[in-house]
Amino acid sequence: MHRLALDHLTAVDSDPVTLAQAARDAGCDGMCLFMEPMDVLPLMPKFDIYGDLAARRDLRRQMDDLGVALDVAYPFTLAGRTDVQDFRVAMECAADLGALLLNALIYDRDPARRLDNFGAFCDLAASFGHKVGVEFYPPSQVGSLAAALDLVQAIGRPGRVGVNVDVLHLMRAGESLAELAAAPADYILYGQLADGPSRAPDQLDFEASSNRLLAGAGIFDLGGFVRVLPKGCPISVEIPRNHAVTAGVSRDERVALAVDSVRRAIAGT
Numbered sequence: 001m002h003r004l005a006l007d008h009l010t011a012v013d014s015d016p017v018t019l020a021q022a023a024r025d026a027g028c029d030g031m032c033l034f035m036e037p038m039d040v041l042p043l044m045p046k047f048d049i050y051g052d053l054a055a056r057r058d059l060r061r062q063m064d065d066l067g068v069a070l071d072v073a074y075p076f077t078l079a080g081r082t083d084v085q086d087f088r089v090a091m092e093c094a095a096d097l098g099a100l101l102l103n104a105l106i107y108d109r110d111p112a113r114r115l116d117n118f119g120a121f122c123d124l125a126a127s128f129g130h131k132v133g134v135e136f137y138p139p140s141q142v143g144s145l146a147a148a149l150d151l152v153q154a155i156g157r158p159g160r161v162g163v164n165v166d167v168l169h170l171m172r173a174g175e176s177l178a179e180l181a182a183a184p185a186d187y188i189l190y191g192q193l194a195d196g197p198s199r200a201p202d203q204l205d206f207e208a209s210s211n212r213l214l215a216g217a218g219i220f221d222l223g224g225f226v227r228v229l230p231k232g233c234p235i236s237v238e239i240p241r242n243h244a245v246t247a248g249v250s251r252d253e254r255v256a257l258a259v260d261s262v263r264r265a266i267a268g269t
Helices: 016-025 053-066 084-096 111-127 145-155 167-172 177-182 204-210 222-228 242-246 251-266
Strands: 004-007 030-034 069-078 101-106 131-135 161-166 188-193 235-237
Touching (some): 004 016, 004 069, 004 251, 016 030, 016 251, 053 084, 069 084, 084 111, 111 131, 111 145, 145 161, 145 177, 167 188, 167 204, 167 222, 177 222, 188 222, 188 251, 222 251, 235 251
Parallel strands (some): 004 235, 030 069, 069 101, 101 131, 161 188, 188 235
16 A cells, blocks of 8 residues: 555645644545645635744644654745745744655746756755755646756756656646656656546636545546656645535545545555
C-alpha cells in the first residue's frame, strides 16, 4: 500500500491540528498544510502558527503523537514584487514542523527576475534545510511540466530543488504521462492526486482549489501516473469538493471518500 498524505484542500475547513487528526483517522501518514489562512480559501478557519509559538509547538507535539509528518508546506508564492526575505518566518515555522518540501508557485512575468528571485528563494530555503518543489500551474508563469523542469534545472540542485507534479495541472497543461516518465527522476520530488473530466472548465482556478473529482469519477489514469513517478516519490490526496462542505457533509466522510477513492485507483501500482 502506498504511503499517502492528506492535502489541506481536501479538508479545507480544518485548522492545522484538526488536519493532522483527519489525516491520521484516514490512515494517512502525512499532510500538506497551508501554514496561514488564505483569503482565496474562505472556508478555511483562522489560525496563527507564525506568531503564536505555543500553538506551533502544540501542533508539532500533536503531529508527533499521531505519527503524521508535514510533507508539503504552503503557501510560497513568488510574484514580481516579492521580497524573498519576507519568507523567513514561514520557513522557520516549516522547519520547526519538520516539513519535507516547500511548495513554490511562481507568477513573476519577467524571465530574468523570475530566475534570480527563485534562486534566492532556494538559497534561503536551503539555509533552513528545506527542499523546494515548483508546482507548475497553467494560470501561473510556470504553467507546464516542461517549464518547471527548465526552471529547476537552471538552478541545478537535483534532489533538493525540483517539481511538485499535480496530475490535474499536468492534464490541464496538455501534457502526458509519457512526458512525465521521461523527466529526470531526481527533479521530480512530489506527486498530487485528484481526478477530473476530459474537458477543462472555463475557470481552472476554481477547479483546482474547489471542485475536483474523486478518483475514478473522471478520466485521469491515476494508477499510470503513480507508476511513472520515481520510485519512492511521496504522494498526496488533493481533492477539494467545496460543494460537499457547504452541503453539510462531515469532514470525516469527505476525507474518507477522497482517500479511499485514491487507494482504489492506485491499487496494484
